[in-house]
Structure formats: structure tokens, C-alpha cells
Amino acid sequence: MSDISPTAGNRAPAKVDLNRNVQALIENPLHEFTPEGLMADVEDFVRSKKLEDLELFKRAAKIARDPRFFERVSGLGEDEKDALRDETRHRFEQPRGLWVTIITCSIGAIVQGWVQTGTNGANLAWPKALDLLNNKGTPKSPGSYIWILGIVNAAPYLASAIVGCWLSYPLNHRFGRRGAILFAAVFSFAFVLGSAFTQTWQQLFVCRLFLGLGMGVKASTIPIYGAETAPAYIRGSLVMGWQIWVAFGILLGFTANLAIFQTGDNIAWRLQIGSAFIPVIPLFIGLYFCPESPRWYIKKNRYHDAFKALCSLRNTHLQAARDLYYIHAQARLDGNMLDSGEDRSSKYITRLRELFLVPRIRRATLASFVVMLAQQMCGINIVVFYSSTLYVGTDTSNASTGNIETALLVSWGFGLLNFLFAWPAVRYIDPYGRRSLLLLTFPLMAITLLIAACCFLVGPTAAHLGLTTTFIFLFAAIYSPGEGPVPFTYSAEAFPLFHREVGMGFAVAVNLFWAGILTVVFPRMTDAFSATGAVAFFAALNVIAFVMIFLWVPETKQRTLEELNYIFGVPTRQHMHYQTAIYLPYLCQRYVMRRDVELEPLYKFD
Numbered sequence: 001m002s003d004i005s006p007t008a009g010n011r012a013p014a015k016v017d018l019n020r021n022v023q024a025l026i027e028n029p030l031h032e033f034t035p036e037g038l039m040a041d042v043e044d045f046v047r048s049k050k051l052e053d054l055e056l057f058k059r060a061a062k063i064a065r066d067p068r069f070f071e072r073v074s075g076l077g078e079d080e081k082d083a084l085r086d087e088t089r090h091r092f093e094q095p096r097g098l099w100v101t102i103i104t105c106s107i108g109a110i111v112q113g114w115v116q117t118g119t120n121g122a123n124l125a126w127p128k129a130l131d132l133l134n135n136k137g138t139p140k141s142p143g144s145y146i147w148i149l150g151i152v153n154a155a156p157y158l159a160s161a162i163v164g165c166w167l168s169y170p171l172n173h174r175f176g177r178r179g180a181i182l183f184a185a186v187f188s189f190a191f192v193l194g195s196a197f198t199q200t201w202q203q204l205f206v207c208r209l210f211l212g213l214g215m216g217v218k219a220s221t222i223p224i225y226g227a228e229t230a231p232a233y234i235r236g237s238l239v240m241g242w243q244i245w246v247a248f249g250i251l252l253g254f255t256a257n258l259a260i261f262q263t264g265d266n267i268a269w270r271l272q273i274g275s276a277f278i279p280v281i282p283l284f285i286g287l288y289f290c291p292e293s294p295r296w297y298i299k300k301n302r303y304h305d306a307f308k309a310l311c312s313l314r315n316t317h318l319q320a321a322r323d324l325y326y327i328h329a330q331a332r333l334d335g336n337m338l339d340s341g342e343d344r345s346s347k348y349i350t351r352l353r354e355l356f357l358v359p360r361i362r363r364a365t366l367a368s369f370v371v372m373l374a375q376q377m378c379g380i381n382i383v384v385f386y387s388s389t390l391y392v393g394t395d396t397s398n399a400s401t402g403n404i405e406t407a408l409l410v411s412w413g414f415g416l417l418n419f420l421f422a423w424p425a426v427r428y429i430d431p432y433g434r435r436s437l438l439l440l441t442f443p444l445m446a447i448t449l450l451i452a453a454c455c456f457l458v459g460p461t462a463a464h465l466g467l468t469t470t471f472i473f474l475f476a477a478i479y480s481p482g483e484g485p486v487p488f489t490y491s492a493e494a495f496p497l498f499h500r501e502v503g504m505g506f507a508v509a510v511n512l513f514w515a516g517i518l519t520v521v522f523p524r525m526t527d528a529f530s531a532t533g534a535v536a537f538f539a540a541l542n543v544i545a546f547v548m549i550f551l552w553v554p555e556t557k558q559r560t561l562e563e564l565n566y567i568f569g570v571p572t573r574q575h576m577h578y579q580t581a582i583y584l585p586y587l588c589q590r591y592v593m594r595r596d597v598e599l600e601p602l603y604k605f606d
Contacts, residue, residue, distance in 0.1 A: 049303035060321035097312030104286030113249020121257025122269035154519035156212030161513030164216020187214025196274030223492035240485035251415035364494035368507035374545035379538030421480035433557035441482030446542035453535035
């Protein structure tokens with residue numbers, strides 16, 4: 001049970017209603033304390049949480065209250081001042097504990113990506129091996145074959161969305177972030193190998209269903225774990241490592257597909273699917289050396305453990321003490337935001353209802369829903385899941401070894417671009433923001449997909465292959481620094497502490513559910529509308545996603561997780577009015593009419 005409550009008499013009532021922040025104010029809750037009140041609150045905090053070194057926490061509280069003026073705080077050592085200066089001068093000089101955590105999270109992402117692409121190449125062989133195709137390579141039952149292909153590929157995504165993502169809350173609540181990731185790793189290891197030994201498509205389907213349980217828990221937990229351990233000023237760059245390393249896992253999966261495909265029809269697809277167990281082994285090892293999330297400890301009222309974890313994640317004890325006290329101060333506002341009175345520490349259904357009933361949380365739910373749905377709307381996964389069959393076709397009877405190799409090479413090239421072009425986002429996601437990257441890339445993705453769709457009209461010639469590959473590669477290069485890393489980064493940071501697991505579970509469930517639906521229906525779409533019609537359909541969805549993001553997704557860059565309460569406290573109508581009545585006219589005047597105009601900011605910093 002958590003115990004986060006304000007100290008009576010030391011602070012004024014909060015000025016900002018986090019459920020209806022109509023002034024769009026972003027404030028530091030410690031500013032409401034007088035100097036004497038701040039010290040009294042620190043003394044009560046240290047005593048009630050059974051912490052040590054009161055003088056350290058007093059200095060840390062002064063820095064947390066006025067972080068820009070830390071040079072004026074008395075009693076700071078020169079090494080402590082240098083560490084605070086390095087937060088802006090050398091942002092990525094971080095302690096070993098943080099890098100071990102980030103690397104372990106990255107390995108978990110590699111597992112996720114590799115699992116997704118194993119079936120891409122295997123789709124060209126397992127249907128025949130499992131008796132869905134005859135000796136000539138044509139379907140024994142053409143009507144049901146398309147649906148079986150789709151449902152087997154979709155199984156892990158549907159299982160993740162329906163069960164796996166929702167398991168993340170009870171697992172995180174009971175066992176912590178590391179325990180939940182360990183659960184996911186066990187399922188990934190066991191059922192990846194199980195899939196490789198199946199003898200019927202029904203067995204393969206069941207193994208992939210269980211694989212989806214691990215995928216859902218992993219995708220819902222690792223981005224949260226990264227967000228909760230990273231400092232605010234580099235959180236976006238580090239947490240977006242989830243998508244970078246998912247992209248690297250996709251590349252490794254495509255590499256395995258290409259390296260193995262000529263080992264024999266009955267063994268190649270088994271190796272392609274089963275090879276995804278390889279990165280699970282270093283994931284097991286890395287988890288042993290990682291600290292638990294300090295925010296999870298705070299939620300459990302284990303402040304001593306939280307401070308110990310922060311000390312391994314920050315360069316100095318002073319920075320750890322500052323972050324611990326500031327997280328505590330902001331977490332008190334999370335409790336005030338709710339119509340509390342009951343203990344919410346373990347009421348799953350209550351928290352789920354509050355995703356849609358508490359205004360501040362509902363806005364985070366809407367924004368996360370939009371960015372996660374947009375990842376499926378943009379069309380990236382039609383290439384990740386079906387690039388091989390997109391080029392060879394679902395009927396493999398006339399597919400030569402050369403054609404299959406070409407399809408796998410194109411898939412590998414796509415995976416390489418997807419990984420390489422994700423790296424620019426490391427530099428730009430924090431300075432320029434999540435929303436800006438999305439609004440810049442979606443129109444370009446729509447254009448490249450539309451041109452790629454038209455290129456499929458060219459006959460089966462070298463020009464057809466060259467043109468479609470060029471524009472699909474351009475699409476991947478544009479996707480990778482924008483809609484690639486943003487959804488999981490954004491959703492991991494959008495929700496307040498006590499709703500973070502269930503909120504992230506909801507967001508990932510949305511993403512993987514529609515990934516599953518897409519996986520089921522895309523073979524039928526290409527069969528009914530041809531590749532041209534199916535790809536053009538996703539080009540149109542990119543335009544719709546752009547409008548949704550413009551209206552409903554606020555910016556979250558360079559604010560602490562707790563300060564985002566103020567961002568999502570702004571009413572949705574007010575945010576939409578600002579975008580359409582102020583920001584859009586500004587863009588037209590500045591970049592179309594070339595006028596030197598100033599933009600009135602939406603958020604005001606107190």
C-alpha cells in the first residue's frame with residue numbers, strides 16, 4: 001500500500017486543477033513552500049520514510065525547488081556542482097547502472113523485433129511443410145488457406161492485445177518491472193522454440209498464442225521501465241531505444257531469414273522462427289544486474305529501496321536525493337487529482353475505469369490511443385509481416401529460388417533502413433519533440449506509399465522491382481525517426497504513476513490488436529484489391545492519422561514524468577482550439593505567406 005500524503009500546514013493549496021488546467025500552467029509544486037516550510041517538509045519526509053542524511057536531502061530539496069539556481073545553494077561540493085552542470089553540458093555521461101538498465105531494455109526490444117520477422121520468411125515454406133499446400137505449391141483449399149495464413153501470423157498480436165497486455169498490471173504490481181520482464185522472457189524463450197518443433201498448423205497457432213502473452217507483457221513493461229529510470233532531460237532519447245532496438249531485432253530476423261532459407265524447405269522455416277530465442281539468453285543475464293524502478297518502490301512506500309536504486313541510476317547521491325524528493329512531491333498531486341478516499345494501490349478495475357473517467361488521465365488515454373493506432377494505420381507492418389509474400393505472392397507455386405532470394409533481400413534492405421534511420425530520432429526527439437516528428441513525417445509517408453502503390457501497376461519487370469523497392473525504402477526511412485520511436489516513448493510517459501502500468505497496457509493492447517487485425521485481413525485485401533489497392537488504402541490512412549495527431553496529441557518533450565500532469569490537465573477542447581485557431585493560422589502566415597509573426601505559446605511556465 002502506498003503512503004503519499006501532504007504534510008499539513010507547510011504548503012498552500014495547489015493553484016492548478018490537474019483535471020482542468022485551463023490556464024495551461026506548468027508549475028513546480030515546491031514553489032508553493034516558503035523556505036522554512038520546505039525545510040520542515042523535508043524533515044517530515046526523511047523521518048516518515050526512515051531515510052538517512054537529512055542534510056543531503058535539505059540541499060537536494062533546495063535544488064529541486066529552484067533547479068536553475070543550484071550554484072547559489074550552500075554546502076555543495078565541487079564534484080556535485082560539476083555533476084549538475086553536466087546535465088546540460090554532457091547529457092549522456094551517465095552511471096553504469098543506468099546504461100546496464102537501458103542495454104537490458106534494448107535486448108528485450110531486440111527479442112520483440114526478431115519474433116515479429118521470423119514468420120516473414122517462414123511464410124514461404126511452413127504452409128507446404130504443414131500440409132496446407134500440395135506438391136505443386138498451390139493451396140489445397142484456396143478459400144481457407146488465406147485465412148489460416150493470416151490467423152497464424154496474427155495469433156501473437158491478438159493474444160497480446162486480449163490477454164498479454166492486461167497481465168502487465170498484476171505482474172508489475174506484484175513482482176515489479178524486472179519480475180514482469182522475466183515472465184515475458186520465459187514465455188518468449190519457451191514458445192519460440194516450441195513453434196519451431198510444431199507438426200501441424202494448429203500446433204503452430206497455439207504456440208504463437210502463448211508467445212503473444214510474453215510479447216504483450218514485455219511491450220507494456222519495458223518502455224515504462226526505461227521511462228522511470230531515465231533522467232527527464234534525456235528520457236526521450238533513451239526510451240525511444242525500445243523502437244530502435246525493435247528495428248534492430250527486425251533486421252536480425254530478416255538476416256536470419258536470408259541466411260537460412262536454402263537449408264531445405266522443411267528445416268529452413270523452423271530455424272527462421274526458432275532463431276528468435278538467441279537474444280532471450282542475454283536478456284535473462286541483464287535482468288539480474290538491473291536495479292528495480294525507483295518509482296515502483298515509491299508506489300510501494302519503499303523509499304529506502306527507491307533511494308538506493310536512484311543512487312545506482314544517477315551520478316551522485318545528491319541527484320538521487322533531489323529526484324526522490326521531487327518525485328514524491330509530484331506524486332502527492334497524483335493522489336490529489338483523484339476523488340480519493342479508497343485505497344487504489346491494488347484495485348485493477350478502478351484504475352481501468354479511471355483511464356476514461358478522470359479527465360487528466362482520459363486525455364493521456366486518448367493521446368496514447370491515437371499514436372499507437374497511427375502506427376498500424378501508417379502501413380509499416382504490412383511490410384514487416386508480409387514483404388516476402390508481397391513480392392512473391394501468396395501462391396508460391398511459380399516462385400523460383402531467385403525470386404524468393406530477391407524478396408528476402410528486399411526485406412533485409414527494408415530492415416536495415418528501418419534500423420539506421422531510427423538513429424536521428426535519438427538526437428531530435430527531445431529538442432524538437434514527439435508531436436513535431438509525427439506531424440513532419442506522416443504527410444511524407446502518405447506520398448511515398450501512394451507512389452509505391454502506383455509502381456505495383458508496372459508489369460513484372462526489373463523496373464517494377466526497382467520502383468516499388470525505392471519508394472518502400474523511402475517510406476521506411478521517413479517512418480523510422482517519427483512514428484517508429486514515438487508511440488511507445490509517448491505512451492510510457494503519458495500516464496501518472498498510479499495508472500502507468502494499466503495505461504501502458506491499454507495503449508499496447510490497442511497497437512497489437514490492430515496489428516493482429518491487419519495481419520489477418522491483409523492477405524485477403526491483396527487477394528481482393530491487388531497490392532496496388534491495398535497499399536493505396538494505407539496511404540489514405542496516413543492522412544487521417546495526421547489529422548488525429550494534430551488535434552489530439554499534446555507535446556511532452558523535456559518535462560519530468562510528474563510535470564506531464566499539467567500538460568494533460570489542459571482540456572481537449574482548449575487544445576484543439578489552440579491548434580486550429582492559433583497554431584494553424586501561424587503556420588500559414590509564417591511558412592506560406594512568409595510573414596514575420598510570433599506564435600503565442602499554449603503552455604505557460606510558472
